[in-house]
Amino acid sequence: MTKGQAQAKISEAVSKFEIEFMGRGPKQIRTLIIQDLIIVRLKGFLSQSEQKLADNSQGVELLKKIRVMLFESARNYLEVLIKEVVDVHIISTHSDVSTKTGEKIIVITVAENLEDRFDK
Template sequence: MTKGQLESKLSELFSKFEIEYMGRGPKTIRTYIINDIIIFRLSGILSPSEEKLASSPQGIELLKKVRTSLFEGGRGYLETLITDFIDVAIVSTHSDISTKTGEKIVVITVDKNLEEMCTVK
């Protein structure tokens, strides 16, 4: 599998997680592999009601807490989707959401250099 194919499949898996666990998928998702790091960049993830909620400092704080709690609750499912697809162990998972842009970044580190596993870089 090429690096591009791996990134594409991981994007599909992350989109599946967002739809099945979070209730809706992002407008766009890009996945980047750099050595032992997987970076997911999602845009258009906030619902219209979440965008309205993010118009005040208290709403931003509440939105971030709820989104973080939801993600942490489903993190095991996401990690299982990834480890069932590629033979790696998850070392750590980090995420953050921008309430200004509606963008979410998730960074996952694994125990192997994924670029070396690909046939073409």
């Protein structure tokens, strides 16, 4: 498998996760593998009601809390999906949402340099 193929499969897995556990998938998704990091950037994943909720600071705080709780409750499933693609121990998974841009970033730290594994 090439690096590009692995990145595409991770994007598919994260999109599946977002649809199943967060209620909807992103409009765009991009995955980068950089040594022992997997970085996933999702755009356009907030629903219209979430965008409306983010119009004020209390709504932003509530939205972020809900998204964090949902993500944390399903993190193990996401890690299983990622491990099926890269077959490496996952050390940690981090996520943050920007209500300003409607983007989400997921950073996954793994136990080895993934770039060494791919066909050149």
